[in-house]
Amino acid sequence: AAELEYESVLCVKPDVNVYRIPPRTSNRGASDWKLDHPDWTGRLRVTSKGKTAYIKLEDKVSGELFAQAPIDQYPGIAVETVTDSSRYFVIRIQDGTGRSAFIGIGFTDRGDAFDFNVSLQDHFKWVKQETEISKECQEADTRPKLDLGFKEGQTIKLNIGNMTTKKGGAAKPRVSGSGGLSLLPPPPGGKITAPPIPPPSSTAIANHVTPPPVLKSSNMSSADILLDLDAPASASNAPASSATTDLWGDFSTASSAVPNQAPQQSNWVQF
Numbered sequence: 001a002a003e004l005e006y007e008s009v010l011c012v013k014p015d016v017n018v019y020r021i022p023p024r025t026s027n028r029g030a031s032d033w034k035l036d037h038p039d040w041t042g043r044l045r046v047t048s049k050g051k052t053a054y055i056k057l058e059d060k061v062s063g064e065l066f067a068q069a070p071i072d073q074y075p076g077i078a079v080e081t082v083t084d085s086s087r088y089f090v091i092r093i094q095d096g097t098g099r100s101a102f103i104g105i106g107f108t109d110r111g112d113a114f115d116f117n118v119s120l121q122d123h124f125k126w127v128k129q130e131t132e133i134s135k136e137c138q139e140a141d142t143r144p145k146l147d148l149g150f151k152e153g154q155t156i157k158l159n160i161g162n163m164t165t166k167k168g169g170a171a172k173p174r175v176s177g178s179g180g181l182s183l184l185p186p187p188p189g190g191k192i193t194a195p196p197i198p199p200p201s202s203t204a205i206a207n208h209v210t211p212p213p214v215l216k217s218s219n220m221s222s223a224d225i226l227l228d229l230d231a232p233a234s235a236s237n238a239p240a241s242s243a244t245t246d247l248w249g250d251f252s253t254a255s256s257a258v259p260n261q262a263p264q265q266s267n268w269v270q271f
Contacts, residue, residue: 010053011046011119013112018042018057018067019104021090028080030088033104042066044105046119051127053120055079055091057105067093067103074120087113 017038055069088106107113
């Protein structure tokens with residue numbers, strides 16, 4: 001598993017100062033570190049390989065490793081903050097032979113110190129989650145496994161509502177209007193308007209003819225007018241030159257167009 005682990009870069013800061021610190025006391029402050037005269041200046045790089053993080057101090061130009069501090073947990077003895085500033089830390093560096101020493105590092109920008117601190121916190125938060133997940137997996141493997149499969153001959157019955165069954169029969173169809181569209185109830189408070197009255201047909205209009213007024217003529221007497229009304233048949237055979245006779249002839253023709261209408265007895269007396 002160690003061969004499959006790869007190294008990832010968590011944080012890179014181009015400017016970091018390294019200080020020799022006096023023997024550690026109860027007051028771990030950076031005020032007596034000679035902050036104006038750092039012992040070394042270079043680049044800081046935070047990497048991780050597996051669950052272990054590394055603080056590497058490298059040369060800015062060549063990238064040569066100056067010192068390295070492996071970190072197994074944070075916060076811990078490998079990295080500590082000082083009591084009087086948020087830009088300075090105490091780290092424990094180690095070489096390949098197992099020797100270790102404590103040195104002080106500091107950042108000029110407070111934002112760089114914040115990024116350095118957060119990168120370590122995020123890494124070990126991930127380590128904690130991975131540890132909890134692996135522990136849960138181990139506990140799940142040790143628990144007795146449940147056999148949730150069906151035994152031989154075992155059946156299951158599902159009761160799903162709103163479905164057609166043999167006992168219930170088919171569902172009631174919805175009432176639909178013309179064209180197969182379902183009718184919705186009217187909205188609350190709405191008014192139902194009556195359908196519009198259709199206009200009278202053209203046949204009824206044609207059957208209703210208003211006779212024009214009869215023009216009085218000095219050459220025609222009242223007896224002649226009455227004789228013309230009593231003789232509708234002779235008026236229909238008259239030539240089209242007489243305007244009065246033609247108009248009464250149209251009236252008699254329109255009246256005769258009405259089917260199944262019995263002729264009425266005229267009340268006029270012929271002279």
